[in-house]
Amino acid sequence: MMEAVARPKSSAIPRQSLAAAVIERLREKILSGELPEGEQLRQETIAAEYEISRIPVREALSHLAGEGLVKIVGNRGAVVAALSPDEIKQLFETRAVLESYILRQAILNITDEDLQRAEDILARYEQSLEHDSEMKSWGRWNWSFHSTLYAPANRPVMFSFLKTLNMQCDRYTRLHLVVTRDLHQVGKTHRELLDVCRARNPHAAADALWKHIMDAGEYLQEMIQSRRLHRSA
Numbered sequence: 001m002m003e004a005v006a007r008p009k010s011s012a013i014p015r016q017s018l019a020a021a022v023i024e025r026l027r028e029k030i031l032s033g034e035l036p037e038g039e040q041l042r043q044e045t046i047a048a049e050y051e052i053s054r055i056p057v058r059e060a061l062s063h064l065a066g067e068g069l070v071k072i073v074g075n076r077g078a079v080v081a082a083l084s085p086d087e088i089k090q091l092f093e094t095r096a097v098l099e100s101y102i103l104r105q106a107i108l109n110i111t112d113e114d115l116q117r118a119e120d121i122l123a124r125y126e127q128s129l130e131h132d133s134e135m136k137s138w139g140r141w142n143w144s145f146h147s148t149l150y151a152p153a154n155r156p157v158m159f160s161f162l163k164t165l166n167m168q169c170d171r172y173t174r175l176h177l178v179v180t181r182d183l184h185q186v187g188k189t190h191r192e193l194l195d196v197c198r199a200r201n202p203h204a205a206a207d208a209l210w211k212h213i214m215d216a217g218e219y220l221q222e223m224i225q226s227r228r229l230h231r232s233a
Helices: 015-032 043-050 054-067 085-107 112-128 132-153 156-168 170-180 183-198 202-232
Strands: 070-073 077-080
Touching: 015 043, 015 054, 015 202, 043 054, 054 070, 054 077, 054 132, 054 170, 085 132, 085 156, 085 170, 085 202, 112 132, 112 183, 132 156, 132 170, 132 183, 156 170, 170 202, 183 202
Parallel strands: none
Antiparallel strands: 070 077
């Protein structure tokens, strides 16, 4: 009986690895400012530059759109989304001021059922953070957790405004998670906030939330500014 001849292992790069490589390169170019805001990202041009087919490029652009770094605009296709440190500062400062206030009011009325609901949402949020395929939902899970803590404040006008504000911050929230990849820390900070809320101390809860929001905003500002300075040096 003839012995089976072992086939040499393929050295071809899997298509998914190609898409991941394109994602990494394009992300760095966008964050550094090499690809300016509003620039059109043509699939055929990128494919030719990296000497690959358009399929992994299309996958990469779709992924980056999920991160908020790319926008799909009508018949223009993919373009680089605007990333403004000043916008980040204003959005996160506004969130910190209003959300700290509404949480302080909410703590006065929050029930054990509200806290249990927030904990259940947080558990599902943490699970979603383990899967890149769920990246587009990270911002929604983040708002779902926070809004559950805010709802007992009974401030419908402010609550509605904060929901819109959080949607504006959605891509920055996702970008923060993607770049840091410190998903365990994300869960930890939210659990610490939940623990403070359980203590029913309005001022401690507001202070913890202020730090939570401002730290994320300052990190994003510094990251974008430092990458652009490094690129221009």
